[in-house]
Amino acid sequence: xxxxHPDEKVVGFFRSTTPELIIRDPEIIKKILISDFSYFYGxxxxxxxxxxxxxxxxxxxxxxxxxxxxxxxxxxxFTSGKLKAMFPLIVERAENLQQRTxxxxxxxxxxxxxELTARFTTDFIGACGFGLDxxxxxxxxxxxxxLKKHDNKLSYAAVxxxxxxxxxxxxxxxxxxSLDYLIRECTRKYIFEDLGFSIDEGVKMMISVAALHxxxxxWHNPEEFRPERFSREEFTNVKKDVxxxxxxxxxxxxxxxxGLMQSLAGLAAILSKFSFTPAPERVRxxxxxxxxxxxxxxxxxxxxxxxxx
Ligand code: HEM
Numbered sequence: 001x002x003x004x005h006p007d008e009k010v011v012g013f014f015r016s017t018t019p020e021l022i023i024r025d026p027e028i029i030k031k032i033l034i035s036d037f038s039y040f041y042g043x044x045x046x047x048x049x050x051x052x053x054x055x056x057x058x059x060x061x062x063x064x065x066x067x068x069x070x071x072x073x074x075x076x077x078f079t080s081g082k083l084k085a086m087f088p089l090i091v092e093r094a095e096n097l098q099q100r101t102x103x104x105x106x107x108x109x110x111x112x113x114x115e116l117t118a119r120f121t122t123d124f125i126g127a128c129g130f131g132l133d134x135x136x137x138x139x140x141x142x143x144x145x146x147l148k149k150h151d152n153k154l155s156y157a158a159v160x161x162x163x164x165x166x167x168x169x170x171x172x173x174x175x176x177x178s179l180d181y182l183i184r185e186c187t188r189k190y191i192f193e194d195l196g197f198s199i200d201e202g203v204k205m206m207i208s209v210a211a212l213h214x215x216x217x218x219w220h221n222p223e224e225f226r227p228e229r230f231s232r233e234e235f236t237n238v239k240k241d242v243x244x245x246x247x248x249x250x251x252x253x254x255x256x257x258x259g260l261m262q263s264l265a266g267l268a269a270i271l272s273k274f275s276f277t278p279a280p281e282r283v284r285x286x287x288x289x290x291x292x293x294x295x296x297x298x299x300x301x302x303x304x305x306x307x308x309x
Contacts, residue, residue, distance in 0.1 A: 002211035009195060020204045026218075026241045028192070029207055032184055033241070033249035041067070041251070044185030044204050059254065063185075071254070078254055083261060087156040090262045094154060094269035101274055101305055110279035110302040117266065132168065135227060136275060139165050140308070143272050154272075159264045165271075167227035169263055173245045174213045175225065180288075182207040182247050209244045218242045276303040 001022055005011045009025035023029050032040050042063035059070050076082070097116070104111045132139070142164040150158040159165075184205045191198040214222045218239050219229070228234060246253035253259065279302035 002208045002215075006217075010192070018204075019199075020206060021199065022206045022208060024208075026212075026239050029244075030241045030248075032205055032207070033182070033247070033251075036190070037250050039187055039190045040184035040205065042185040042187055043183045043251075044202075067251075071250075074254060078258060080257065083258055084156050087261070087265075090265050091154045091269075093262075094265045097266055098269050098273050101270060102307070105274065105305045105307055110281070111276075111305050113276070113301040113303045115300070132172075132276070133278065135168055135225070136271070139168050140271050140275070143268050147268075147272060154265060154268060156261070159261060159268060162264060162268060163231075164227065165264055165267060166260075167230035169260070169267065170230040170243075170245070171225055171227040174219075174229070174243065177209045177213060177245050179245075179247070180208070180210045182209060182244060184251075207244065212242045212244065215242070270305075273308060274305045275308055276305045278302075279304050 001011055001013060002024060005024070009023075009028055011022040011024065013020055013022065023032060043061065045061045045063075059067065059074060062070065101111065101116065104116075142162055146158050146161045147154070149161075184207075186199050186201055186203045186205065188201050189198055212218065216222055219242075229238070241248060246256040246259070282302045
């Protein structure tokens with residue numbers, strides 16, 4: 001629907017009998033996520049209003065005062081000091097990942113990169129399997145050089161130096177963001193002044209991260225896998241609020257830094273010891289499982305791993 005209306009800033013539709021809006025325009029996205037957040041602080045799941053499973057009564061799903069209280073309580077757990085302190089644990093897990101991969105390589109069978117990386121982290125770092133085929137060597141050279149400088153040990157400081165790896169990860173997440181779309185629910189009457197209409201409490205806003213990440217208006221040749229888009233020189237020219245892999249505003253992903261750093265550590269651990277090639281049965285664009293609602297899900301990414309010598 002995003003691509004069907006290239007000239008519209010917002011597009012309305014009905015989900016059954018409920019009106020919703022797709023927000024296409026980056027300026028309006030910025031208002032909803034950041035400056036007018038006080039109108040859009042919910043995601044509209046209301047788990048505590050209905051009697052829903054306790055486990056999903058967490059920061060992602062709750063809203064209002066409960067969200068505010070939890071967010072304030074949890075924020076200190078995600079400072080960079082805490083992240084550095086917990087990094088040895090991440091490295092330990094990354095080394096386990098190497099061991100697991102080695103066991104599978106010995107059998108010379110394809111490995112499902114999605115399953116492998118999900119064991120390390122629930123995030124979808126398997127997405128990096130896209131397009132790495134060519135760029136892989138460059139990333140590995142960088143990892144080798146950085147590790148050599150750091151006594152061949154993975155650490156927070158070493159991972160921070162792996163810029164090419166970081167661009168590659170970000171490019172993979174552009175092509176295949178974990179969250180296909182962001183949601184915000186309007187919590188009181190809101191007027192779109194430039195557009196001349198208003199919406200009532202309860203209307204949901206959908207921000208299609210996947211579509212914004214592929215819109216040729218913002219990305220030159222969006223289908224091309226090109227990590228250099230994320231170099232400082234190029235990325236400063238990308239319009240703000242069209243790269244939303246971690247969301248934005250007060251409800252931005254609380255674990256963004258942790259998610260980034262642990263994903264890079266996992267990838268560095270694998271790529272320092274193994275190379276991979278697509279398994280014969282791998283498809284270029286694996287279909288997304290339509291029943292997965294929040295985190296985009298695909299069944300398998302079969303890759304052949306080879307030990308580097
Ligand atoms: C690569 C890894 C990750 C990605 C791509 C990711 C992505 C996202 C996105 C897109 C959102 C929604 C943001 C919005 O609506 O504006 C989100 C929210 C959230 N994420 Fe992450 N995330 C990652 C890792 C993590 C980690 C490691 C944690 C915690 C340990 C975490 C905890 C959360 C929480 C609690 C929220 C809800 C925040 C709130 O509503 O206040 N995420 N994440």
